[in-house]
Amino acid sequence: MIKLKGITWDHARGYDPLIAASELYFKEKGIQLEWQKRSLTNFGDQSLEELSKQFDLIIMDHPHVGVAEASQCLLPLNDLVPVNILNEIKHTSAGPSYESYNYHNKQWALPIDAAMQCASYRADLMHNESLPTSWEEVFILAKTLTAKKLYIGMALCPTDCLCSFLSLTAQMGSPIQENNKLLVEPSIGLKALTMLRSMRDTFHPKVLDWNPIALYDYMSQENDIAYSPLAFCYTNYSRTGFRKNILKYHTAPEINNAVLGGAGIAITSSCSNVHEAAIYIAWICSDEVQSTIYVNAQGQPGNKRAWENKQANALTNNFFASTMPSLTHAFVRPRYQGWPKFQQFLGETIHEFLVNNTDPELVLEKLQAAYTASYIIEKNIENK
Numbered sequence: 001m002i003k004l005k006g007i008t009w010d011h012a013r014g015y016d017p018l019i020a021a022s023e024l025y026f027k028e029k030g031i032q033l034e035w036q037k038r039s040l041t042n043f044g045d046q047s048l049e050e051l052s053k054q055f056d057l058i059i060m061d062h063p064h065v066g067v068a069e070a071s072q073c074l075l076p077l078n079d080l081v082p083v084n085i086l087n088e089i090k091h092t093s094a095g096p097s098y099e100s101y102n103y104h105n106k107q108w109a110l111p112i113d114a115a116m117q118c119a120s121y122r123a124d125l126m127h128n129e130s131l132p133t134s135w136e137e138v139f140i141l142a143k144t145l146t147a148k149k150l151y152i153g154m155a156l157c158p159t160d161c162l163c164s165f166l167s168l169t170a171q172m173g174s175p176i177q178e179n180n181k182l183l184v185e186p187s188i189g190l191k192a193l194t195m196l197r198s199m200r201d202t203f204h205p206k207v208l209d210w211n212p213i214a215l216y217d218y219m220s221q222e223n224d225i226a227y228s229p230l231a232f233c234y235t236n237y238s239r240t241g242f243r244k245n246i247l248k249y250h251t252a253p254e255i256n257n258a259v260l261g262g263a264g265i266a267i268t269s270s271c272s273n274v275h276e277a278a279i280y281i282a283w284i285c286s287d288e289v290q291s292t293i294y295v296n297a298q299g300q301p302g303n304k305r306a307w308e309n310k311q312a313n314a315l316t317n318n319f320f321a322s323t324m325p326s327l328t329h330a331f332v333r334p335r336y337q338g339w340p341k342f343q344q345f346l347g348e349t350i351h352e353f354l355v356n357n358t359d360p361e362l363v364l365e366k367l368q369a370a371y372t373a374s375y376i377i378e379k380n381i382e383n384k
Contacts, residue, residue, distance in 0.1 A: 001030065001031075001032060002030075002031045002032070002066045002113040002273050002276050002290050003031075003032045003033075003034060004031065004032070004033050004056045004057055004271075004273060004276065004277055004280065005034045005036075005054075005055050005056050005057070006018070006033060006034070006035050006036070006055055006056060006057030006058065006059065006265075007035070007036045007037070007038055007051060007055045007057075007058055007059065007099060008035055008036075008037060008038075008059040008263075008264075009037060009038055009039065009042075009059065010037035010038060010039055010211055011234070011236075012236050012242075012298040013113070013234055013235065013236050013299065013300050014037070014059065014113070014263065014296055015035065015037055016297045016298040016299070017055045017293070017294045017295070017297040017298055017299030018033070018035050018059075018284075019035060019297070020293050020294070020296070021289060021293050021297070022035065024293055025280065025283065025284075027096065028035040028174070029280075031276055031280065033057075033280070036055075036336040039359060040354075041159060041211070046065050048060065048064045048068055048071070048073055048074070049067070049073045050069045051268075051269055052071075052073035052074060052237065052268040052269060052270055053073075053268075054270075055268055055270075056267065056268055056269070056270070056272065056273065056277055057107050057265060057266065057267060057271070057277060057280075057281070058074070058265075058266045058268060059112065059113075059263045059264070059265055059266075060107035060109055060264050060265075060266050061261075061263065061264075062100035062101055062109075062260070062262070062264060062332070062333070062335060063099075063120060063333045063334065063335050063339050063340055063343060064335075064340055065102075065103040065108040065109070065233055065335045066103060066335045066336040066337040066338075066339060066340075067337055067340055068103075068266070069103055069104060069108065072269055072384060073268060073269055074108050074109070074266045074267065074268055074269060075267045075268070075269055075271070075274065076106040076107060076108060077106075077107040077108070077109070077266075077267070077278070077281075078106060078107055078108065080267065080274060080275075081107075081278050081281070081282050082282075085282050086107060088302075089110055089111070089282070089285050089286075092303050092304050092305050093111050093114075093237055093263045093303070093304060094111070094301070094302055094303060094304040094306075094307050094327055095114060095116065095260065095304075095327040095328050095329075095330050096115035096253070096260060096330060096332050097111035097260070097262050097264075097302045098110070098111050098116045098302075099332070100132075100260055100262075100264075100332045100335075101266075103262045104333055106349065108264070108266055109264025109265055109266035110264060110265055110266075110281050110282070110302070111262060111263075111264055111285065111302030111303075112263055112264060112281075112284060112285055112301075112302050113247075113262045113263040113264075113299070113300050113301065114262040114266040114300065114301065114302040114303075114307070114327060115232050115234075115260075115261035115262040115263075115327075116162060116232070116233065116252075116258050116259060116260050116261055116262075116323075116326050116327045116330040117164070117167055117231060117232055117233075117252055117258040117259050117261070117326075118230070118231075118232070118233045118249055118250065118251055118252045118258060118323045118326045118327075119131065119132075119227065119228060119229050119230065119249065119250040119251065119252055119253065120216065120219065120227070120228045120231065120237070120247045120248065120249050120250070121226060121227040121228070121247065121248055121249075121250065122219060122220075122223075122226050122227075122245060122246075122247060122248075123246075123248050124245070125150060125225075125226035126225065126226050126227060129141060129144060129145075129226070130228065130229075131227075131250050132227075132253050133253060133254075133255075134253055134254060135195065135229075135253050135254065137185055137189040137253070138152065138229045138253050139179055139198065139202065139307055141227060142203065145226055145227070149224070149256050150224055150226045151203060151204040151225050151226070152195070152199075152202070152203045152204065152225065152226070152227050152228065153203060153204050153205070153210070153215050153218070153219055153225040153228040153231075154199050154203050154207040154210070154215070154228055154229065154230065154231065155207070155210045155211050155212045155214070155215045155228075155229070155231040155232075156196070156199065156200065156207045156208050156210065156351070156354065157208065157209060157210055157211045157214075157351065158193055158347035158348050158349050158350070158351040159211060159348075160210075160211055160212065160231065161196060161208075161347060161350045161351050161354060162233070162320050162343060162346045162350055163232070163259045163261075164196065164230055164259075164262070165192055165195065165196065165346070165350055166259050167230060167252070167257060167258045167259045167330065167331060168191075168192040168195060168196070169184045169189060169192050170226075170257035170259075170331045171233065171254045171256065171257045171258075172188045172191060172192065173185075173188065174189070174219075175257065176332060176333075176334065177334060178240035178334040178335065178336050178339075179336075182368070183364075183367055183368050183371040184364075186361075186364060189360075189364045189367075190360050190361065190364065193350070193353065193360040193363060193364070194360065196350065196354060197353075197354060197357075197360075200354050204224070204225055206218070206288070208351065208354055212231040212232045212233075212234060213234065215228060216231075216234055216243075216247060217243065219245075219247055220236075220237050220242075220243035220244060220245045220246070220247055221244045223245075225368065228266075229252065229253050230252055230253070230258065231274045232259075232261040233249050233261075233300075233323055234300070235249075235298075235299075235300045235316050235319045235320070236294075236298050236300075238316045238317045238319040239298075239315060239317070240317075242298075246302065246317060248318075248319075248322070249319050249322055249323050249324055250316055250322050250323065251322070251323060251325050251326040252326045255326055255329065256326070256329040257329065257330070257331045258326050258330055258331060259330065259331050259333060260327075260330035260331060260332050260333070262300075262302060263302075264302075265281045265284065266281075268283065276289060285303065286303075287303055287305050287306070289304065290303035290305070290306040291303065291305055291306040291309045292310065294306070294317070295309070295312045298316070304363075306320075307320040307321075307324055307327070308316070308320070308321070309326075336374075336375070337364045338374030339374065339376055341374065342370055342371055342374040345367075345370050346367060346370075346371075349363060349366060349367055349370075350363070
């Protein structure tokens with residue numbers, strides 16, 4: 001019996017739909033899929049090269065495709081999946097998800113899951129308050145909620161404060177993009193850092209500790225956070241019965257240029273059954289699977305038709321339709337080889353700034369130096 005071994009991340013959204021789909025696949029094809037989990041932090045930071053030696057399939061984050069290309073730890077899918085199937089998945093991809101895994105004309109993964117930073121709220125706590133459409137309105141809402149002994153929430157752990165920094169700088173007109181000489185225009189970088197510090201001072205006291213899962217677990221079970229403006233979305237919390245209280249989701253303030261999240265499914269270079277793996281990933285990313293068993297089993301599909309599906313929206317209190325505009329216009333992070341390590345440094349440095357009140361100008365200088373070095377290191381590796 002053919003067996004494929006994969007690794008995903010540890011949450012119902014990342015694990016449950018894979019198990020459900022894999023059970024169906026075994027019944028239909030007789031091929032067994034074994035899935036293991038890693039933490040959300042490791043999903044963003046753990047070495048792709050190390051994982052590729054242990055698994056046939058990897059659920060991965062798009063900023064790692066440059067590492068995949070340089071290390072050859074993943075197999076490009078262009079020669080493994082028929083062109084017509086790749087084109088169909090590309091055509092039906094939600095937002096820029098498909099393109100985010102395409103690097104130097106090679107497709108390194110297929111979009112199995114789509115997400116971006118967006119807003120969430122408790123309708124029962126917001127009452128008649130309007131949802132903010134700008135950052136100015138977010139801070140006005142914060143004052144209104146304070147008078148009611150309520151808070152705004154945010155995920156500002158190192159991984160997520162860096163993504164919020166990327167969203168803010170992109171929205172302010174200085175997107176952090178590959179091959180920019182400047183990481184960010186200094187005036188905009190300072191403005192974004194200042195805004196993050198204002199969030200720390202104005203929003204819930206625990207924001208620096210939270211990733212999106214911790215934020216949503218808290219929001220859905222406690223009663224003092226009515227709204228969150230920016231965190232990676234999780235459809236699970238919009239479903240009846242997943243947690244004590246339902247969260248509703250909405251587009252991010254300003255709508256456009258919120259950081260793209262989601263996940264791709266890739267085949268490792270150590271995979272022992274490449275042909276079967278290619279057939280499987282095309283199957284699980286198809287319209288039919290994504291719109292049915294995948295979304296029904298707590299999944300957040302990478303397929304646009306699944307996001308537009310009436311049953312999927314009925315199941316999730318209109319999660320997909322309500323957030324689609326932000327996904328359509330999401331901001332794709334840099335993906336060059338040196339980015340993942342720099343991204344980790346970026347998050348740790350911004351988090352340290354928020355914890356210790358370091359000088360924002362010195363923070364930007366430190367980040368610029370590290371950003372420049374991330375390309376130098378890459379060129380040195382290429383020249384060896």
